[in-house]
Amino acid sequence: MHDKKQLSERDICTKFITPAIKNAGWDVHSQIREEVTLTAGRIIVRGQAALRAKGARADYVLYYKPGIPLAVVEAKDNKHGVGAGLQQALGYADLLNVPFALSSNGDAFMFHDRSGGTLIERELALGAFPSPQYLWERFKAWKGYSDQALPVVTQDYCDDGSGKAPRYYQSRAINAALEAIARGQERVLLVMATGTGKTYTAFQIIWRLWKAGARRRILFLADRNILVDQTKTNDFKPFGTAMTKITGRNVDPSYEVYLSLYQAITGPHEEQKAFKQFSPEFFDLIVIDECHRGSAAEDSAWREILAYFSAATHLGLTATPKETKEVSNITYFGEPVYTYSLKQGIQDGFLAPYKVVRVDLDRDLQGWRPTLGQRDKYGHEIEDRIYNQRDFDRKLVIDERTQLVAKIVSDHLKATERLGKTIVFCQDIDHAERMRQALVNENADLVARNRKYVMRITGDDAAGKAELDNFIDPEQPYPTLVTTSELLTTGVDSKTCKLIVLDQRIESMTKFKQMIGRGTRIEEDYGKLWFTIIDFRKATELFADPDFDGEPAVIFTPQPGGTTVPDEEENNGADDRTGDPDDTGGEADTALRKYHVSGVTVRKVAERTQYFGKDGKLITESIKDYTRAAVRAEYRSLDEFLRKWDEAEQKAAIIQELAEQGVIWEALEEEIGKDYGAFDLICHVVFDQPPLTRRERAEQVRKQDYFTRYGDQARRVLEALLEKYAASDITNIESIDVLRVQPLNELGTPVELVRAFGGKKRYRQAVQALERALYVRPAGTDA
Known part of the structure; x- marks a missing residue:
C-alpha cells in the first residue's frame, strides 16, 4: 500500500488518476493528453528587460478525438482535498470552452458538469470516472449538434507532419466557424488580433470542410499580392495540386481551391470582371481576408464579387471589424462567432506587449x-x-x-x-x-x-x-x-x-x-x-478608447438610395502594381499647397514611458513601483520576507519565485545598481532598507574570522565561493556544479573538494552556513 500523503502530485497522477481514466475506456494515445500547455505565459516588460510569466498548463485534457476537447482534469497531492484543483480546472475549461472539469487528489474525483440545464457538481469514486461515450453524448447535446453536422464538426484537422497544432484559441475559432456553417449560417465573421494566425485558422476551416465534402470549391480573396503569395506558399501548401492562384483574365475551372487578389478578377470595365467567367454557383465557400477593408462598403466594386457569388457561404476574417456610420462588417456578416482580442493575446503570451x-x-x-x-x-x-x-x-x-x-x-x-x-x-x-x-x-x-x-x-x-x-x-x-x-x-x-x-x-x-x-x-x-x-x-x-479592445458595435447608417460614403481604405495600398492611391504627397495636389519653412526653433518639452498593464490599460509606473507591488503581493512585511529567506535551503528558489511573480532583476539592477544582490535589491526597493553591495557583505564575513573553523583546502574553497558571490550573486554558489568552474576547479576535482568538508552533506551545510553569515542582521537594524 502507498502512503498517499508522502506522494508527490506527479506520483498521484501516475499511480491513481491515469489508471482511473484509462479504466473508464479512454484511449491513452488519442484521447488523453497530460501536462497540456494552453497559454505561453504573459511577457512582462520594464525598462529594456522582459521576462515571461508561467503559462496555463492543464494536468490532463481529455478529447473525443484529436482537436475536439471534452474535459479538463486537475491533479493535487494527497495533502489537498479532492476538490482543491477544481477552480483551476474550471479556468482551463473556460479557455477550451468545454463543459466538464474534474479535480482529484488520488482518493476520488470532484466532477463539475454544466452540459445540462442544471449545473451538477458531485464527488465520484476512483472507479466511477465517466466514459468517453458518456461525455461525448452530453457534449453533443450541449453543443446542439445535429446528425447532419457531425461529419463536419468531427472531421480531422490537417496534419502536415510538422508537429504544428492549433493553439487553444485557434481551435475555438475553427470549431465555432464550422459549427456555424454546419447549422446553415451563410455569413460568418471571425475576429482575431493581428499576429494570432488568422490565415492558418482559415486553412484548417477550409481543409476540414473540403475533406468532409461539405464545401468543394473555395475562393480565398485578399487585397494585397503579398498576402496571396504568403498564403499559397505557407499555410495553404497542403492543398497541393488542388490549388491555384488566379493571375490572368482566363480562368481554369479544373481546380478546387482558388486564391486571388480582388484586383485580378475585377475592375471598373466589364471586360475586367474575370470572376464572371465562373458561374454564380461555382464556389460554395468564399473566404475574405482582411474583410474590414474594401469589401466592407456596400457600394464597393469588390462587394460586387460577393454579390455575384451570393449562393456561397461567406467567411470574413479581420483583426479590426469596421463599424462606422458608412461601413459595417457586422451588418453584412452578423455578430462574430468568435473573437480573440489583442488584450487576450498579450495576457496569454502569444502576442508581444x-x-x-x-x-x-x-x-x-x-x-x-x-x-x-x-x-x-x-x-x-x-x-x-x-x-x-x-x-x-x-x-x-x-x-x-x-x-x-x-x-x-x-x-x-x-x-x-x-x-x-x-x-x-x-x-x-x-x-x-x-x-x-x-x-x-x-x-x-x-x-x-x-x-x-x-x-x-x-x-x-x-x-x-x-x-x-x-x-x-x-x-x-x-x-x-x-x-x-x-x-x-x-x-x-x-x-x-x-x-x-x-x-x-x-x-x-x-x-x-x-x-x-x-x-x-x-x-x-x-x-x-x-x-x-x-x-x-x-x-x-x-x-484609452473603449473601442480599442472592446466588442464592436453596429452604428451603420444606410444612405438614401442605397449608396454609401466611399470607403477610404478600399484601394489603400491594395494594388501592388499601381501603388497607394491614398498615399499622395502634397505637391501632387495643386488644390492643397504645402508650405515649407526652416529656421524655426523646435524643442522636446516632455517624454514619458507607459507600459501595458495586467488589465490591458497603459500605466505609467516606475520599475521601483512595479517591483514593490509585485513583492508585497507575496510578502506583506519585511519580517515575513526575511523569515522566508532565512528558512530557504536554496535562495535561488526565492529569486526564481519572485521572477515568476513579475520581478525583473535585470531592470532593477539597471536602475539601482549592478553591485547589489537580489536580497538587498528587494530589501531596499520594497522595504526601504539601506542596501549593502555584495562586496560589502563579503568583507563583513571576512572580518568575522569565519573561515578559521575549517581546514586549509575547505577554507580555500569557501574563500573562492565568497569571491564568486561578490562578483555575481548567491545563485551561482548554491549549485555544486560551481566546483567545476574557475577558480574552484584549480583547487582540485569536485570529489576532492567535497571530501575536504567530510562529504557532500557537510559541504552543503558549510555553504548554508556561509549564506547565513552573509545575511546576518547587524545589531540595531531591521535588516
Missing part, C-alpha cells in the same frame, strides 16, 4: 504662426494663421521638426538596438521621403556601411517596394529603418519589428489597430519578445 514613449514637442503644443507677409523657402506667401499639430506635414512643413523627430528616434535606437527593425509612419509620401533623408543624416555611419539601412517603402517607389520582402525577413538585416505612410499598415508579417514610430495623425481606430499590429508578433529566436511605440502625435490616446 508594448511600451509607449510619448514625446511632446513645443511647436506641437503651442503651434506656429508666420510673421506678416512671410514667405516659405520656395517663395510662397504663407497664409496668416496659427498652424498646429493637425497641420504639420499636411499643410505646413517645419524642417527642424522633422530633424528633431529623426534625432529622437535615432537616439533611442543608439541607446537600445540600432539593428532592430523599425517602421516610421509618416503623414504622406512627401513626409516619408523627408523623414528618410533626416534619418540618413542621423545614422550616417550605418548608412555608409549599407545604404539600405534607411529606406522609404511607399506605394509609388518601386525600389522601396522591392525591398519589402527583405524588411520582413528575419534573416535579412537590411532594410532596417523604414519610413512609410500607408503601405505597411496592414498585411505585412514583420515578425521582428521592435520599434513603431507614429508621426502621423491617426483618427481611424481601424487604421491605428493595424499599425500597432505590425509589432505584436513574437519571435523568440531573434530576441523579439516586446516592442516599443514612440508617439509624436498623441495617437496612442486611442488606447
Whole structure:
C-alpha cells in the first residue's frame, strides 16, 4: 500500500488518476493528453528587460478525438482535498470552452458538469470516472449538434507532419466557424488580433470542410499580392495540386481551391470582371481576408464579387471589424462567432506587449504662426494663421521638426538596438521621403556601411517596394529603418519589428489597430519578445478608447438610395502594381499647397514611458513601483520576507519565485545598481532598507574570522565561493556544479573538494552556513 500523503502530485497522477481514466475506456494515445500547455505565459516588460510569466498548463485534457476537447482534469497531492484543483480546472475549461472539469487528489474525483440545464457538481469514486461515450453524448447535446453536422464538426484537422497544432484559441475559432456553417449560417465573421494566425485558422476551416465534402470549391480573396503569395506558399501548401492562384483574365475551372487578389478578377470595365467567367454557383465557400477593408462598403466594386457569388457561404476574417456610420462588417456578416482580442493575446503570451514613449514637442503644443507677409523657402506667401499639430506635414512643413523627430528616434535606437527593425509612419509620401533623408543624416555611419539601412517603402517607389520582402525577413538585416505612410499598415508579417514610430495623425481606430499590429508578433529566436511605440502625435490616446479592445458595435447608417460614403481604405495600398492611391504627397495636389519653412526653433518639452498593464490599460509606473507591488503581493512585511529567506535551503528558489511573480532583476539592477544582490535589491526597493553591495557583505564575513573553523583546502574553497558571490550573486554558489568552474576547479576535482568538508552533506551545510553569515542582521537594524 502507498502512503498517499508522502506522494508527490506527479506520483498521484501516475499511480491513481491515469489508471482511473484509462479504466473508464479512454484511449491513452488519442484521447488523453497530460501536462497540456494552453497559454505561453504573459511577457512582462520594464525598462529594456522582459521576462515571461508561467503559462496555463492543464494536468490532463481529455478529447473525443484529436482537436475536439471534452474535459479538463486537475491533479493535487494527497495533502489537498479532492476538490482543491477544481477552480483551476474550471479556468482551463473556460479557455477550451468545454463543459466538464474534474479535480482529484488520488482518493476520488470532484466532477463539475454544466452540459445540462442544471449545473451538477458531485464527488465520484476512483472507479466511477465517466466514459468517453458518456461525455461525448452530453457534449453533443450541449453543443446542439445535429446528425447532419457531425461529419463536419468531427472531421480531422490537417496534419502536415510538422508537429504544428492549433493553439487553444485557434481551435475555438475553427470549431465555432464550422459549427456555424454546419447549422446553415451563410455569413460568418471571425475576429482575431493581428499576429494570432488568422490565415492558418482559415486553412484548417477550409481543409476540414473540403475533406468532409461539405464545401468543394473555395475562393480565398485578399487585397494585397503579398498576402496571396504568403498564403499559397505557407499555410495553404497542403492543398497541393488542388490549388491555384488566379493571375490572368482566363480562368481554369479544373481546380478546387482558388486564391486571388480582388484586383485580378475585377475592375471598373466589364471586360475586367474575370470572376464572371465562373458561374454564380461555382464556389460554395468564399473566404475574405482582411474583410474590414474594401469589401466592407456596400457600394464597393469588390462587394460586387460577393454579390455575384451570393449562393456561397461567406467567411470574413479581420483583426479590426469596421463599424462606422458608412461601413459595417457586422451588418453584412452578423455578430462574430468568435473573437480573440489583442488584450487576450498579450495576457496569454502569444502576442508581444508594448511600451509607449510619448514625446511632446513645443511647436506641437503651442503651434506656429508666420510673421506678416512671410514667405516659405520656395517663395510662397504663407497664409496668416496659427498652424498646429493637425497641420504639420499636411499643410505646413517645419524642417527642424522633422530633424528633431529623426534625432529622437535615432537616439533611442543608439541607446537600445540600432539593428532592430523599425517602421516610421509618416503623414504622406512627401513626409516619408523627408523623414528618410533626416534619418540618413542621423545614422550616417550605418548608412555608409549599407545604404539600405534607411529606406522609404511607399506605394509609388518601386525600389522601396522591392525591398519589402527583405524588411520582413528575419534573416535579412537590411532594410532596417523604414519610413512609410500607408503601405505597411496592414498585411505585412514583420515578425521582428521592435520599434513603431507614429508621426502621423491617426483618427481611424481601424487604421491605428493595424499599425500597432505590425509589432505584436513574437519571435523568440531573434530576441523579439516586446516592442516599443514612440508617439509624436498623441495617437496612442486611442488606447484609452473603449473601442480599442472592446466588442464592436453596429452604428451603420444606410444612405438614401442605397449608396454609401466611399470607403477610404478600399484601394489603400491594395494594388501592388499601381501603388497607394491614398498615399499622395502634397505637391501632387495643386488644390492643397504645402508650405515649407526652416529656421524655426523646435524643442522636446516632455517624454514619458507607459507600459501595458495586467488589465490591458497603459500605466505609467516606475520599475521601483512595479517591483514593490509585485513583492508585497507575496510578502506583506519585511519580517515575513526575511523569515522566508532565512528558512530557504536554496535562495535561488526565492529569486526564481519572485521572477515568476513579475520581478525583473535585470531592470532593477539597471536602475539601482549592478553591485547589489537580489536580497538587498528587494530589501531596499520594497522595504526601504539601506542596501549593502555584495562586496560589502563579503568583507563583513571576512572580518568575522569565519573561515578559521575549517581546514586549509575547505577554507580555500569557501574563500573562492565568497569571491564568486561578490562578483555575481548567491545563485551561482548554491549549485555544486560551481566546483567545476574557475577558480574552484584549480583547487582540485569536485570529489576532492567535497571530501575536504567530510562529504557532500557537510559541504552543503558549510555553504548554508556561509549564506547565513552573509545575511546576518547587524545589531540595531531591521535588516
